[in-house]
Amino acid sequence: MYGALDTSVSGMVAQRVRMNTIAANLANRSTVADAQGNAAPYQRRIPIFEVGDPSAQSAEGRSSGVHVSEILLDEAPPRMVLEPNSPYADADGYVAYPNIDPMTEQVSIMEAARAYEANVAAAEATKSLVAQLVRLLG
Amino acid sequence: MYIESLTNADALPTLAASMQFAARRHELITHNIANLSTPMFQPKDVSVRGFQENLGEAIDGRRRARMGNGGPLNMESSREVKVSAGRLSLEPEEPSGNVLFHDRNNRDLERTMQDLAENFAALRVTSELMRSRMGILSAAITLRP
Numbered sequence: 001m002y003g004a005l006d007t008s009v010s011g012m013v014a015q016r017v018r019m020n021t022i023a024a025n026l027a028n029r030s031t032v033a034d035a036q037g038n039a040a041p042y043q044r045r046i047p048i049f050e051v052g053d054p055s056a057q058s059a060e061g062r063s064s065g066v067h068v069s070e071i072l073l074d075e076a077p078p079r080m081v082l083e084p085n086s087p088y089a090d091a092d093g094y095v096a097y098p099n100i101d102p103m104t105e106q107v108s109i110m111e112a113a114r115a116y117e118a119n120v121a122a123a124e125a126t127k128s129l130v131a132q133l134v135r136l137l138g
Numbered sequence: 139m140y141i142e143s144l145t146n147a148d149a150l151p152t153l154a155a156s157m158q159f160a161a162r163r164h165e166l167i168t169h170n171i172a173n174l175s176t177p178m179f180q181p182k183d184v185s186v187r188g189f190q191e192n193l194g195e196a197i198d199g200r201r202r203a204r205m206g207n208g209g210p211l212n213m214e215s216s217r218e219v220k221v222s223a224g225r226l227s228l229e230p231e232e233p234s235g236n237v238l239f240h241d242r243n244n245r246d247l248e249r250t251m252q253d254l255a256e257n258f259a260a261l262r263v264t265s266e267l268m269r270s271r272m273g274i275l276s277a278a279i280t281l282r283p
Binding site (some may be wrong): 003004005007008010011014015018048049050051064065066111112114115118119121122123125126128129132133135136 | 161164165167168169171172173174175176177179247250251254255258261262265266268269272
């Protein structure tokens, strides 16, 4: 039964990572330069989920649950905006903006929130089942 | 010998088998929920009806062998539910059907949550029944109600 709780927690962790990447994508929607001040539009982050939880102790635990296997960088071409006076403009006066669609991100974050809630519901069920079974003792 | 006839009395072995099945299936369902948005993941489940038919046959066999309700319950392994030394383990299969999403995951959140709730209720019922059985046993032992 405790294994079921680990599984639900791994689902919550994965969905939380997904929410963090979406928040970063939205926050950096207009970021045109990197931390060193060079012109480089922010690349959208895409978390990739995989079955299994490598952080689990037992072999059975490693095969159940979910984890984020990697965070991909979106290689889509940037959105070019004509801003000739910007210090980040290229020779033709265009600035490269990140290619991030707020609608897509909104839909993803809603799905992540629902999936997170489903995991919370499953963890609640496991908790009360464990409590129920402990009551068997007397 | 006497302890065995106590733990094998009446409905206790049946309750134990149902509880084990429901607990294993609960783990299966939480795994499906954790992987709601994993690409290529296909949720797996076991057939409750199949388990109940199997359990029903075992109960009938026990009745025939003992002419009553005592004695051990011998469940046969089925395709999805393996029994060894009184322990159940599940070998779930991928149910066919449902819509395949673009990430090649054929999740069905509503049905999964329904399964979780039903399985939860089943486990609660069996554990309550088990508890009342245990209460009767301890009342008989201590001769106090």
